[in-house]
Amino acid sequence: MLGCGTTPSKKRREWWRGAGASLILCGPAVVLYAGFIVLPAILGFAYSLTNWSGWTLTPDFIGLENFRELFSDRHFFDTIRFTLFETVLIVLFFTFATMVLAIILDKLRAMKGLIRGLFFYPYVLSILVCALLFRYMANYDSGAINLFLRAVGLDAWTQNWNGSAQLVPYFIFALVAWNGAGFFTTLYLANLQTIPTELYEAARIDGAGPLSVFRRIQFPMLLPTITTNSVLALITGINLFPQIVVTTGGGPGWRTFTIGYYIYHLGVLNNRQGYAAAVSFVSFVALLGVAAVQVALLRRRQVSL
16 A cells, blocks of 8 residues: 555655745745835835934934824824815715716617717826826916806906815815726726626516616625725825826915825925835824725625625
């Protein structure tokens, strides 16, 4: 019976062969991920414990001083408020408004591809192009919005849309919504294609209306995509940065400072890399916690349905 079974030495050879193949196939990706993601994250936390300016080779260790300053920083909390305001608008729009839009587009029969393509087209453009387009539209002298208002005799309504403290948050939201709506709508459309037609036929036979079909069929089946879209929208809102750089530059005053722009303002414009790293670390931990709670709640809702 010596020929039966597998000897320990043969098992070890097979294990090493498998480990070698895994190392060859996955090793480069792991090294790149560690070098460009994991290592910078660790260094970022280390720099948050220093007063590094970005120019010195040996930063001074100051412990938790940056974190103490952060929790008494009025600008930081103003930044948090504005970021949360934009994030709530973005999450609600990309989670629910795009779902309704996807259901409407899914029912189209004429020119379906053209109309869907028009909604998706802004997402193909880079964020820079979209932001430059909106900045041009908001210009007081030559912007498309004010030119249109003057053309229809509503000169009193013209204003600097980027410079209004009351309107600029909604201006930023409109930019993000226009640029990203096509992507989130496409995710919902893809999920709608997976719903069996037998469910719609059974609902039609039972005399169910559009609202009942949505509540009993479409919404429960779309819950996985709702979870995905809400988390992606949350990340989009928290990470608002290029839109601010191109359109408002954080103005008027500090009105449109987001977390990302505040980190850039501290680290790049004011050479406070250590303090910027502390803001970045706290923001990352907060985002991770919010995303975890969000996913847990949505998954519990998904299971209950």
